[in-house]
Amino acid sequence: MSSAPTFDVTDRERIACHECDALQQLPVLLPGQTARCGVCHAKLLRIPPGGLDRPLALFSAALILLLLANSFPFMLLDIQGRQAFTTIFGASQALYEADMGGLAVAVFITSILAPTLLITSSLYVLLSIRFNLYLPGTRLALSWISHLQPWGMLDVFMLGVLVAFVKLGNMASMHMGVSLFAYIGLIGVSAAASSSFEPGYLWRRLDRHRWKSDAR
Ligand SMILES: [Zn+2]
Structure with a gap:
């Protein structure tokens, strides 16, 4: 088991979608999870599973x-x-x-x-x-x-x-x-x-x- 990068788990700043520019709050993400835009469903951020x-x-x-x-x-x-x-x-x-x-x-x-x-x-x-x-x-x-x-x-x-x-x-x-x-x-x-x-x-x-x- 690789140790989870704790750095990003609490990363909850707002992020702008690079596809539709909608500004949104990031959910709490665990390694391997992906946040998608609530408007156009584009990938906002993915935390790599093994760092x-x-x-x-x-x-x-x-x-x-x-x-x-x-x-x-x-x-x-x-x-x-x-x-x-x-x-x-x-x-x-x-x-x-x-x-x-x-x-x-x-x-x-x-x-x-x-x-x-x-x-x-x-x-x-x-x-x-x-x-x-x-x-x-x-x-x-x-x-x-x-x-x-x-x-x-x-x-x-x-x-x-x-x-x-x-x-x-x-x-x-x-x-x-x-x-x-x-x-x-x-x-x-x-x-x-x-x-x-x-x-x-x-x-x-x-x-x-x-x-x-x-x-x-
Ligand atoms: Zn979007």
Whole structure:
């Protein structure tokens, strides 16, 4: 059993709904409970059941998988005895050299840049709040996260890889690399990490810290 964060249980300030702007009193919330808007039923605040340890563990695992996915070969191609392997970055580079600059940039952003920024900024925010460090730039990083989320399209990238597997299957024998398995793990872990990440709760922790600092 994880200890319940008592900090929020007595948190009964008024809160404005981000969907309809209705100002309302928060009920007493226990870990795992969600408060919804009385007018439009949008989610106002959810207290994460395991505090911030769960998203912190999941995002740490995602970072390790991301490092593995980008450090090892993605797949090995065997065409009539000639073997070639590539990493994700290598694939993006090859696309660029083959005059497919747009596609190269899209692969780089959606499968390397956006997931890296998303995972590292989420970890920064979680560490900063979980250990009461309130590091500089925490608010900025938290506001970035919602903008970064639509750009992390690992699942779409994986779908493209599967199509390529089927199409190239007749021409060459293909072997999956460590990176491919790391990517498959990363898709699952990232989905779990994102669902345990509660921006509304994190904003509230940051706001409360600011009120306390201002009151001193
Ligand atoms: Zn509302």
